[in-house]
Amino acid sequence: MHLISDATGETLNTVARAAMAYYADYQPVEHIYALVRTPKQLSRALAEIESQPGVVLFTLIDTELRAQLEKRCGELTIPCISILDPVIASLAQYLNAQSRPQLGGQHALNAEYFRRIDALNFTMIHDDGQHAEDLDQADVVLTGISRSSKTPTSIYLANRGIKTANIPIVPNIPPPKELETVTRPLVVGLIASAERIAQIRKHRLLAMNEQGETDYVDQESIAAELSHMRKLCARHGWPIIDVTRRSIEETAAAVINLMRERHEAKGSDS
Structure with a gap:
């Protein structure tokens, strides 16, 4: 071609x-x-x-x-x-x-272009739980356990002009308090099957020349992390997207649909 x-x-x-x-x-x-x-x-x-x-x-x-x-x-x-x-x-x-x-x-270098650049800058600064103190400035906050596609999805959304922060949910470490008190952004939980998460984590360890069976790659431990993640989202009423069989583009499209539904719901309430 x-x-x-x-x-x-x-x-x-x-x-x-x-x-x-x-x-x-x-x-x-x-x-x-x-x-x-x-x-x-x-x-x-x-x-x-x-x-x-x-x-x-x-x-x-x-x-x-x-x-x-x-x-x-x-x-x-x-x-x-x-x-x-x-x-x-x-x-x-x-x-x-x-x-x-x-x-x-x-x-063209118009307002839309600079909005995307601004969103990219915000997203890079707020990757992996950084600068949670101004989380309320985000349009979307993605949260999930390690290797649930938070960062690549955040960057894709930023390219669409959506300010996106992502917060990892780590075992035995409470998430930043700002995550549970934000009011402006849409908070979305990302999950995947324990098998898929384990596979990705093993590949990551190999890429880093690290070996050995740990809780990080153990499917039962990962299942417990996912269970905790689901309970956290249920407690706060955050929608969940299963990314097991989704591409980054499909996950981002699902987030954008949730944003639209939220906006329409707010419009009907006003």
Whole structure:
């Protein structure tokens, strides 16, 4: 697959991988060409397409570059698809307005961009229980036992502009008092099966060149940690997400849905 973009190519990458998920028996080989904005840059991509033919997906604003790409792909009888065309055409019809393309417009340094940067900074500072004294400034607080995907989920949410802190629940160590007194953020508990947690913890110990059976990797001990975690969440009415078979993206989507439901509930109460 050849992915050609005049910006960062993030949109193309996402669409290509989502489409390939429907063909699990095949392993895609991606050729990525980002920031293609001149005929010389496009010619390099075309040379590789000719030498290694494959489906071409693109997002190009420049009409001459687009015409050159479509013409050459037509000569090579290679599928060439502008992935945004159907959406743009539908919007034009619905809004009865002409589109005004802006190169890299989705990456503009606007208020939304700086909101995401602010959220990332907050999330990095408040990782793994740090700076719990200002936990109430978060939008979301994720809590859970070790290796329940708190940090990667927090970072993914921060990339969506959501200030996220995460608090580990450690055996025999009480969580910071601020966790149980926050009022502003949504607090969500993350759990997984004891088997899955044990597997991840063992891999972590191996990566750190540490060996030996300890309570940290013992499934019965982990089950006790999870039981304590569930009771803590039940006591405070915090929702729980089981991440055993969820990707980070799916867990984050579930958190965002909980945020929306909470917001809608507050709106109906007011």
